[in-house]
Amino acid sequence: MSKEQNLKTAALEKISHLDYFNIAISVDCVIFGYDNKELKVLLIKSDLEEFSGLYSLLGDLVRPDEDLESASYRVLRDRTGMEDVYLEQVHTFGGLGRHPSGRVITTAYYSLIDIKHHKLKLNHNDLHWHSVNDIKELAFDHKTILDTCLCRLREQVMDHPVVFNLLPEKFSLRELQDLYQSILDTDLDRRNFRKKIAIKGWLVDLNEMENNVPHRPGKLYALKKQHHRKGPKTLVLE
Amino acid sequence: MSKEQNLKTAALEKISHLDYFNIAISVDCVIFGYDNKELKVLLIKSDLEEFSGLYSLLGDLVRPDEDLESASYRVLRDRTGMEDVYLEQVHTFGGLGRHPSGRVITTAYYSLIDIKHHKLKLNHNDLHWHSVNDIKELAFDHKTILDTCLCRLREQVMDHPVVFNLLPEKFSLRELQDLYQSILDTDLDRRNFRKKIAIKGWLVDLNEMENNVPHRPGKLYALKKQHHRKGPKTLVLE
DNA sequence: AGTAAATATGTACTTACGACACATTAATTT
DNA sequence: AAATTAATGTGTCGTAAGTACATATTTACT
Numbered sequence: 001m002s003k004e005q006n007l008k009t010a011a012l013e014k015i016s017h018l019d020y021f022n023i024a025i026s027v028d029c030v031i032f033g034y035d036n037k038e039l040k041v042l043l044i045k046s047d048l049e050e051f052s053g054l055y056s057l058l059g060d061l062v063r064p065d066e067d068l069e070s071a072s073y074r075v076l077r078d079r080t081g082m083e084d085v086y087l088e089q090v091h092t093f094g095g096l097g098r099h100p101s102g103r104v105i106t107t108a109y110y111s112l113i114d115i116k117h118h119k120l121k122l123n124h125n126d127l128h129w130h131s132v133n134d135i136k137e138l139a140f141d142h143k144t145i146l147d148t149c150l151c152r153l154r155e156q157v158m159d160h161p162v163v164f165n166l167l168p169e170k171f172s173l174r175e176l177q178d179l180y181q182s183i184l185d186t187d188l189d190r191r192n193f194r195k196k197i198a199i200k201g202w203l204v205d206l207n208e209m210e211n212n213v214p215h216r217p218g219k220l221y222a223l224k225k226q227h228h229r230k231g232p233k234t235l236v237l238e
Numbered sequence: 239m240s241k242e243q244n245l246k247t248a249a250l251e252k253i254s255h256l257d258y259f260n261i262a263i264s265v266d267c268v269i270f271g272y273d274n275k276e277l278k279v280l281l282i283k284s285d286l287e288e289f290s291g292l293y294s295l296l297g298d299l300v301r302p303d304e305d306l307e308s309a310s311y312r313v314l315r316d317r318t319g320m321e322d323v324y325l326e327q328v329h330t331f332g333g334l335g336r337h338p339s340g341r342v343i344t345t346a347y348y349s350l351i352d353i354k355h356h357k358l359k360l361n362h363n364d365l366h367w368h369s370v371n372d373i374k375e376l377a378f379d380h381k382t383i384l385d386t387c388l389c390r391l392r393e394q395v396m397d398h399p400v401v402f403n404l405l406p407e408k409f410s411l412r413e414l415q416d417l418y419q420s421i422l423d424t425d426l427d428r429r430n431f432r433k434k435i436a437i438k439g440w441l442v443d444l445n446e447m448e449n450n451v452p453h454r455p456g457k458l459y460a461l462k463k464q465h466h467r468k469g470p471k472t473l474v475l476e
Numbered sequence: 477a478g479t480a481a482a483t484a485t486g487t488a489c490t491t492a493c494g495a496c497a498c499a500t501t502a503a504t505t506t
Numbered sequence: 507a508a509a510t511t512a513a514t515g516t517g518t519c520g521t522a523a524g525t526a527c528a529t530a531t532t533t534a535c536t
Contacts, residue, residue, distance in 0.1 A: 022302055023261075023262075023263055023300065023302060024261075025261055025263060025332075025343055062261065062332070062343075064260055064261060064341060065334070066334075067332045067333050067334055068330065068332035068343070089329060089330065091327060092306065092327065092330040092345045094263075094300065094305050094306035094345070095305050096303070096304075096305055103302055105263055105300075105306070107330045107332070172514090173514090173515095174513080174514080189494075189495075189496085190514090190515090191495095191496085191515085191516070191517085192493075192494060192495085194515085194516090195492095195493090196492095196493085199492085213503090213513085214503070214504080214512085214513095215501095215502075215503065215504095215511085215512050215513045215514085216500085216501050216502045216503070216512075216513050216514055216515095217501090217502075217503095217513090217514085218513080218514055218515085219514085219515090410483095411483090411484095412482080412483080427525075427526075427527085428483090428484090429484090429485075429486085429526095429527085430524075430525065430526080432484085432485090433523095433524090434523090434524085437523080451482090451533095451534090452481090452482095452534065452535080453480090453481050453482045453483085453532095453533070453534065453535095454481075454482050454483055454484095454531085454532050454533040454534075455482090455483085455532090455533070455534095456482080456483055456484085457483085457484090
């Protein structure tokens with residue numbers, strides 16, 4: 001290798017080394033909620049000029065002294081005031097042009113919370129629940145991120161007892177079915193749905209009844225303790 | 239806010255800003271192969287003193303001008319000489335202590351290649367195929383990464399035609415069953431396995447026979463063109 | 477020619493899934 | 507108080523897929 005090439009290589013390496021650390025990493029949380037028979041997601045008005053008028057997911061840069069889950073929980077805590085929330089990593093998005101101010105790679109998480117239990121810390125802020133079905137466009141690549149997380153949620157819903165995090169502790173089978181229908185965006189046969197849920201063995205019959213419903217009240221159920229899934233998803237290996 | 243606090247905050251922000259860009263991001267590839275009825279993974283001797291004697295996955299820092307898939311393909315190309323390889327993102331690992339030289343967040347991919355078709359570019363290097371079952375310990379958190387990717391592969395195997403990337407173009411049903419058994423680490427009933435595969439409709443009967451086998455030769459099959467899955471996994475939304 | 481080893485195939489049993497109808501209960505209305 | 511309304515609660519049948527299991531056939535090898 002010639003002397004010039006050596007110099008050139010050294011210079012390149014120097015630049016490269018600096019650039020390697022010129023990539024920022026963030027987390028974005030797709031925070032799902034459920035209300036009025038609709039699946040909702042928590043969004044905030046984008047503060048970037050490029051995306052003025054558009055909403056975006058809740059996210060933040062990852063700090064040097066926290067891991068990815070900690071960063072996600074910080075975002076969740078700051079925005080919703082909630083702590084023990086179901087959280088699951090979905091995908092990392094690293095496209096070159098995804099952030100107008102520079103190179104930012106983001107890891108997307110989805111989480112499930114009971115809307116009723118959270119006091120929006122920030123009514124002064126432009127933070128609101130939006131019906132997932134109504135969302136056509138978001139800032140950055142956040143629409144893709146949302147779609148990816150929704151897709152993951154739909155994959156999970158029948159095999160894992162996660163969506164109970166969207167409901168109050170006690171619920172009727174009708175409420176549960178309505179929730180499933182919102183998530184899957186389909187109608188389900190009531191008898192087959194009940195059979196399917198019964199087989200899972202996830203629920204306990206509380207021997208209580210709904211009240212304050214304008215019709216015959218249904219039985220109330222709760223998720224069995226052993227199936228509670230709060231906190232970050234634990235990797236189940238093998 | 240007092241003046242001192244202001245100064246303090248400004249200083250903190252300065253430090254924080256620098257630190258934000260003091261996180262490096264890498265990709266690690268779990269490159270699976272299949273040979274001698276065993277599932278293999280491509281590993282290299284770790285070059286870090288802390289992990290001397292241990293093997294590690296193949297990875298590299300992500301360059302500022304490439305996205306995550308490009309970085310993974312670069313690693314694959316450099317190490318195996320192969321281009322059109324199945325690749326799927328699995329998980330991002332961002333623990334604080336995972337890299338001894340500093341903060342490195344890594345996105346893990348797995349890929350599937352036909353061992354026979356790749357000319358190990360680097361026999362001089364300490365690059366070798368290892369039986370997945372024999373691996374007890376790896377450098378960094380790479381054992382966890384490997385386990386996570388193996389877990390994902392097992393989830394995919396029955397529902398998606400991906401493992402054919404591990405086989406030559408033409409194969410017998412016995413070879414395919416052996417492969418499934420290696421991946422799932424179980425015995426499968428031959429008749430039920432064939433029925434299950436037949437129902438998928440993934441294969442074409444080539445009307446050819448094995449040869450050079452020391453027993454009655456079986457029919458040869460190939461994956462239908464329409465089910466070929468090369469390149470990076472395409473996100474199928476909704 | 478005989479033996480060994482693998483291929484190729486079918487049936488009976490059980491379990492899950494999907495379509496579908498009717499009696500019951502409580503709140504509301506008349 | 508009786509009738510109406512709207513939702514709850516439950517069972518069957520046909521179909522599709524999953525599992526367990528045995529025998530005849532073909533080729534290579536000795």
